[in-house]
Amino acid sequence: MNFPFVKEAVNSLFKKPSTERYPFVKKEAPLGYRGRILFKSDKCIGCGMCIRVCAPGAITKSTKKTDDGEEITMNFFMGRCTFCQMCADFCPRGAIELTNEFSMITEDKSNLNVSGTFIKKLPPKQQAGSQTISKQV
Amino acid sequence: MMQHYPVLSIIILFLGAFLNALFGGKSSIVRNIITFLSTGTSFLLILLLIKPIMLEGKVISYWMGNWIPVSDWAIGIGLEVDQLSLFFALLVSFTVFLSGIYSFKYMENDDTLDKYYVLYLMLSGGVMGFVLSGDIFNMFVMIEIFTFAAVALTAFRNYIEGALEAAFKYIVIGSIGSSFILAGTTLLYAQLHTLNMAQIAALMHKNYTPITLFSLGLMFTGYAVKSFIVPCHAAAPDAYMTAPSSISMLFSGMVNKAGVYGMIRLLYMLFQSINLPSMQILIIILGTITMFIGVTMALIQNDFKRLLAFHSISQIGYVITGIGLSTALGITGGLYHALNHTLFKGLLFLCAGAVFYSVGTTDLNKLGGLAKKMPHTALIFLIGAFSISGLPPFNGFVSKWLIYQSAYEEGFVIVTIIALLVSVLTLASFIKVTQSVFFGQLSKECENAKEVPIGMRIPMWIMAFMCFITGILPQYVTKYLITPAVSATLNIGKYIDAMLKDGYAEKYFKETVPVPNINYKLAGYWRPEYYLILFIIILLAFTLTVLAGGIDVNRRSIVSKEIEDYKYDTFYSGEKSEYSQVGGADLFWGLKYDFRKYFNFMHSAHSGVVNDYTLWIISTAAIVIAYIFLLVP
């Protein structure tokens, strides 16, 4: 007939409760927390490595022909992402970075999409028969 | 003219039986009229007797064939009606009258009904005669009549399996009881040369010879068998279960009350041995054992009527304990409980009959969800269940409470604790019946159950109303009915004088018999203004429901099957709701598991073999006689 924890229960009555008052006291996620994806579209070269390694297939790429090149938009659908950071690690250009922003509460799914577009210039039109491929960014 | 009412009320019942035998076979209307008239007039006659006897305190004595006592020695058979016997006669005639009306409709799809009504009227005539007669041999004759009528009625529906076996058990045990009573009566007659109760009481005052003590032991066991006290109760559950419900209502309302009446007369009148503490202890022990075993056996039953039968036994335990206390308050509690028991147990048996009438079975595991199909019966059953478990506004509460009060005051603390515990266990078993018969899921058997016809519902409503009235106005019930009966039990001088001639009692008692004042100092009843409170609180509850606003109790819109709207299905944690009734045997797992040794022992003790039961009765007889010889003088 022993009641465990009675001592702890009684003297924890007089101690301060150990609850973090979250919504009123903002709380930073710990260092290196894999939160919402930040896509730096200028660095991206549209190689598609991230799409290949993304397990849930949360990343989609759509291209649109424009007059001076292709306009590529990369779309990261956070509702489908497992936040495993594989895309960030495999991105050769370091264009994807997971911030430590954890609360992404929304009422409709559409604003869970992180997307960025960039123009990929086509290499300059080769004059007919020119010899060397000049290095072009 | 008032002299002749007692005899008339008995003879009319027998006359009804005789007429039914002659003309009953013709058509049901003739039968019903004869039965209704005979039970109605006998009930009316008893009602007319209330004013002279109960209020003015007169005692009617009537000598059969006008054989008045010769030189104050009683030769003829005398009928004696004082307040106590009128109280029991009232119970008997009330139950007989209502059960008669009930059985018009209830028995309609049985055949050979004229034989049913003959036996029915013989049974009621026998008990009426037993309660009103003042002569112990005449009482024995009446016992024989109603026992054999009861046995025949138990086996009336011989197609029910177990009916013949129950009747056989009842006849063996019943006749053993009757033979004990007969042996006691003959011994008394040999010793005192008279059969008249009043004269025996006068002669027996304070001179116990071994023969009279032996006859006391025999008659005590005989009446114990008749009122189904525990060691000799084994015939009751089978008999109540297989008999038609209108008859089991008579059994529990009347037949075991007759046994209790016999016990009271035996102990308070004939042998005046109740004021010996050893005698009190014997009765209280028997009463408490009856209470406890009755209710624990009822908890594990799987049949509705068998459960009610075991409850009758345990409630009789209450009455016997109340009477065994021999204080004015104790007897008041005992008699009040006898009245209440007749009312609510009769009501419950009528509900069982209604369930049997519309569904065809009373097995708790097969029934379920009848409240939707039979709302009236469900409501009436709830009133009966609440009054038997003693919840305040109903009548069980007042009488049980009187018994606790007097038991605790007399120092029998264990008895009070057991009594309160038994009352909680009664509540438990009736919750089990409520859940497995009326609420819960609608079982396959009850799909096409319909409400019982109005002919059966009228007596049920009358009984329910009576249960409510005796619960709310206890002081009037006690003032007019119970207190006269209690003073009659305790003050036997008036009984003797009325029977023989005045001053007869003084000659033998050498002092006037003191009439104890019934101290109600402790008996706090529900005073009328409490009902004012109850009414106002109900009003409060009603206003609360309306006032709170924001409520939309949505009328359950009839959802047609093709729209799969699960909103109104019961919650099965997501599954499709299918039939899974929790009721009958699998309630109270905790209780049965904890006391499994006790319940297994009890289960095997009730073996159903007649010789075991007879062995019990003979051993109780032996123990009682030994007890009386060792302790009483």
Next chain:
Amino acid sequence: MFKKIIEKSFEKSPWLFHINAGSCNACDIEFVATLTPRYDAERFGFKLTGTPRHADIIVVSGPVTEQSKDRVIRTIAQVPNPKVIVALGSCPASGNIFAGSYSVLHTLDYYVPVDVYVPGCSPKPEAIIDGLYKAVEILKNKRRDNK
């Protein structure tokens, strides 16, 4: 006078009911973690109830597999109005890694109207508290709209 009190009390005492529609239990543990002393959702009046009949906010976690589909629909239908449905974690929103499997054909909003999405492959307890906080506001608006 009662209407105002009832309005206010809807915001103060939302009761939760949790349905596991095939989840890997990561979100379930995080959800229950909000009731522990460290995050203590009870200070806002949140209480986990045993039956949908008592609930106001229904928290669904896990991709709605074929097996749990009609159970989820049936349980959510049994919740009295006004009710709010919260999709906990990214599985109900999109099926996450289980999306293409034979048993996960649609996401939660195909079966029931979802009010709040709490994304995160097992969102942090703080994120769940934010989600529930928004659900309470929606509950209050729903209560005011249809009453």
Next chain:
Amino acid sequence: MLILKYLFYIFVFPGFLFCFFAGLILAGIDRKIVARMQKRIGPPILQPFYDFFKLMGKETIIPNSAAKRTFIAAPVAGLISLVTISLFIPIFKFSAFNAVADVIVIIYLLTIPAVSLIIGGSSSGSPYAGVGISREMVSIVSYELPLIIALLAVGKKAGMAVNDGMVTFSLSKIVEYQSLKGPMLFHWSMIPAFLAMLFVIPCEVGSLPFDIAEAEVEICEGPLVEYSGFPLGIYKLNYALKIFIFSSLFVTLFLSGNGTGIILFDAAIQYVLCIIVVILSVSLIRAVTARLRVEQMLKFYWTYPTALSILSLILVWLGL
């Protein structure tokens, strides 16, 4: 004029409104203390009020398999009997209705809320409710025995001195005895009964170690599984009223005396004592224990508290 006095008693002071606020605040304090014992902040004190009024606003669903009228009437019946009990319990010297024997009336009136829960659950027709009912009934059977014995002991003890030797079942006599001879707790022969009654409170109220009937996890809130909206609100109100009424009965039986005479102060003192009793018996045990099985509860209640109360009954019977 008498009617007005009774109306005031019923509706305001010891009756409905006083019990409504006292009970809900007491339930709030209980929840807050349990939270604080688990080192968390816990809901505001007025949380039960919010729960009650939110349930008032919710839609009430009556399932198909329920017996409609009983389904709605059961919680109200429980509420009626609880309010009636509150009229019988004296607050130090003042008592609204003192019948000669209100202890037994209270024992039986206390079973009505439990029976109303049972009838409500069984009329909802759900199998979870069926299981919940049998557990609730076993819990009534288990706590009734020590409760009765303890009350008999208190009755006998008070009766010895005040009621010329005979047992008294009237609470005002018990209060009168305590005003003469000091609270019942200080008589050493009554301490076992005090402990027994302290154990009975959690089971009577249905708080954690003994809330087997309404186990949210195993049988989804037992008898209350099909309730929603207004009837559920009344059941939660009944739960709060039960805490208040049973603890104030406990205070009257063991800790009362001749109060200050002014009703307001008496009510305040009695309420503070109730809070202490509730913290001691309900909250502390609720914070540290887990739920028992049904037959463990029965075995527990029929051994320890019963032995304690029988001990004090014997002591009282010997005239100590």
